[in-house]
Amino acid sequence: MLTKKQLDLLEFIHTRLQRDGVPPSFDEMKDALDLRSKSGIHRLITALEERGFIRRLAHRARAIEIVKLPESMGGVPSAPTAAGFTPKVIDGPHPSPAKPANITPDEVQLFARELPVMGKIAAGVPIEAISHVDHHVAVPGQMLSVGQNHYALEVKGDSMIDAGINNGDVVIISETNAADNGDIVVALVEDQEATLKTYHRKGASIALEAANPAYETRVYPEDKVKVQGKLVGLIRTY
Structure with missing residues (x-):
């Protein structure tokens, strides 16, 4: 279940990715959702990632990809997980990604x-x-x-x-x-x-x-x- 702000942000990111091939900047997201600060965008992005709708990448600036969409945006319903548990994992010995450039x-x-x-x-x-x-x-x-x-x-x-x-x-x-x-x-x-x-x-x-x-x-x-x-x-x- 997404809040209205989370859904609005996901729709905005999805639209921009479909149109331009790159996600919007923090300032663009802040203005689109009429928020006062970019910290609010940070919280929304974190919530979307924790719920499995987006993935943040480290190899380039503003690297966000859509993993899935909710049913209201044409997505496929997700299978339930045991006891509602969704693990958060920091991977072990994998190659380290390059440091992102040109980010605030x-x-x-x-x-x-x-x-x-x-x-x-x-x-x-x-x-x-x-x-x-x-x-x-x-x-x-x-x-x-x-x-x-x-x-x-x-x-x-x-x-x-x-x-x-x-x-x-x-x-x-x-x-x-x-x-x-x-x-x-x-x-x-x-x-x-x-x-x-x-x-x-x-x-x-x-x-x-x-x-x-x-x-x-x-x-x-x-x-x-x-x-x-x-x-x-x-x-x-x-």
Whole structure:
């Protein structure tokens, strides 16, 4: 079931694709639906994608394709899914799409972006500092903040399992050298070892806390710990 605004937007996109072969811009969609901001278009597009009516592509700007149409627009009725469940999946080891070009900051969060995977990060005892690009991974734009630099790391170890971070997961990190208490951070210890832990400042000391009772909290003088980024997302491959 689509709302009137969702149906109006789907009809507008479909008409423009039929006429021009390319989808309309965010500004055109906003004007056509008489909305005040492009954030409203973003929400409508996300709703249409979640309901399986459109698919957003990452290899070119404004890449939207119609997957199906509702019956009111001549579409074929959809077969019901078990218990109404529609899975949302982030695919695993497939080739990363190219970064889209010529899109606005409002539009960039609709598309996947390619991030470098900077090797492995210890969610356990700290391992050697990470400084090389191992490969790249495509990351949904919704995970990322416009204007911020990001990178990815593969998790090694189980010390953060109670925070939902498992061995083999890929974590998405926003580059920063500052953190608040309770943030999960990439911390460089004594300029030699990198680890993924929950950050707590206690006076002139920094506590790096695991999310697994099998691992003890490690406390260091503040000059021995450098924050290299904060956790903003996670990708898991089954």
